[in-house]
């Protein structure tokens with residue numbers, strides 16, 4: 001533990017539920033970050049409501065559960081919330097039983113099927129773009145033509161690139177930009193930093209913003225969307241944002257810690273009902 005942790009003040013309100021980003025917080029690719037397994041074990045062991053969030057829309061929760069398991073981190077499938085699930089839920093709320101032309105992998109197509117959407121290229125109500133590793137010029141052309149004919153343009157996440165073992169790879173945001181350039185139509189992005197991703201996660205576990213914290217490694221996605229959804233935020237320094245970059249942002253996380261290992265004991269310490277009274281103290 002370093003100096004950052006020693007300044008951690010107890011929260012003014014009890015913390016009953018936890019949201020956490022995955023990559024850069026719990027794992028680097030498939031490599032576990034020390035403390036991650038203990039943190040998750042503490043959450044599950046004490047029965048605290050929690051959800052692991054990811055902007056990646058390639059995988060189903062079951063795929064991600066298996067990937068985490070290989071990293072020594074065990075979570076139930078329903079504790080994983082992806083931008084694909086959030087996108088499907090958004091569409092289900094907006095136009096239940098609708099139709100969409102989907103570019104994406106199983107993570108997205110499964111989520112769309114589960115909410116009862118018809119996947120079709122015949123006059124769909126939406127074009128929904130997600131992450132894929134095999135972008136097809138033909139599929140992009142179809143998407144462009146459908147949008148020009150009036151289909152509404154939705155994208156699971158705005159990330160322009162993602163990590164791979166060989167280096168960065170183009171992600172949903174880059175392909176969305178290509179379609180935008182061709183059509184003049186901007187997509188509605190559902191994933192982080194859209195606070196919709198946080199709100200849908202809170203609803204999923206029946207949690208309330210004022211008694212939930214969001215843990216993340218990026219100021220410009222995790223912290224800003226947590227903040228805008230009314231959550232307290234914890235930045236860990238094991239991922240994207242470095243300690244010397246924090247003060248350059250026009251907003252701050254509620255807490256900064258070196259790593260997820262510093263959070264293990266806080267799961268119990270911060271869930272103290274007696275702290276509720278501290279709320280009105282100066």
Ligand SMILES: [Mg+2]
Pocket residue numbers: 021022023024025216217218239
């Ligand atoms: Mg991350």
